[in-house]
Amino acid sequence: GENVEQHPSTLSVQEGDSAVIKCTYSDSASNYFPWYKQELGKRPQLIIDIRSNVGEKKDQRIAVTLNKTAKHFSLHITETQPEDSAVYFCAARNSGGSNYKLTFGKGTLLTVNP
Amino acid sequence: GAGVSQSPSNKVTEKGKDVELRCDPISGHTALYWYRQSLGQGLEFLIYFQGNSAPDKSGLPSDRFSAERTGGSVSTLTIQRTQQEDSAVYLCASSRATRSTEAFFGQGTRLTVV
Secondary structure (H helix, E strand, C coil), X not given: CCCEEEECCEEEEECCXXXXXXXXXXXXXXXXXXXXXXXXXXXXXXXXXXXXXXXXXXXXXXXXXXXXXXXXXXXXXXXXXXXXXXXXXXXXXXCCCCCXXXXXXXXXXXXXXX | CCCCEEECCEEEEXXXXXXXXXXXXXXXXXXXXXXXXXXXXXXEEEEEEECCEEEECCCCCCCCEEEEECCCCCEEEEECCXXXXXXXXXXXXXXXXCCCCCCEECCCEEEEEC
């Protein structure tokens, strides 16, 4: 089955700096890669996703890159703000056939220091 | 409702008792996922439903855990003879079963076994 590794487990940056979180996956058939943000005591919410036919996607201060050959993808947050502090999860899903299992990495606790 | 609904929000039970956790997915979402999140930990996959069938139940920790889904809608996760290590937040998510669509999470059920 799919295995998703996520690094680092914790990340502390100064406000205004950039943050990068990296994930690798094992199943070459995976073709959908979402990123979720979970604030303390709240449910995970999607912030950006990328499909396997795209190498990069950007939404304001957030961008995700995908390298299918190396089977890794990354989340980039620029100009970080204190409200970006949260746990971030990457995930991978094989949406082929009838199997839509969504596998998550173990999460990265991002702290943005004012 | 507009979102994924889980009940109860909180459950305190005595060790050895059985508990049932309920998930009501977004209407029309045929894919349904159960995850477990222990304090400060990641999203541990438990089981995935496609319609009423469970193509992947590989994450269920032991035979004390079971889940069912009826009518392609509501799902129930049952834990028999609860143990203290079962204490966690149980999250349910649902999505459309198409190539690359967002999975929406419920608010979770916080289970405490005393």
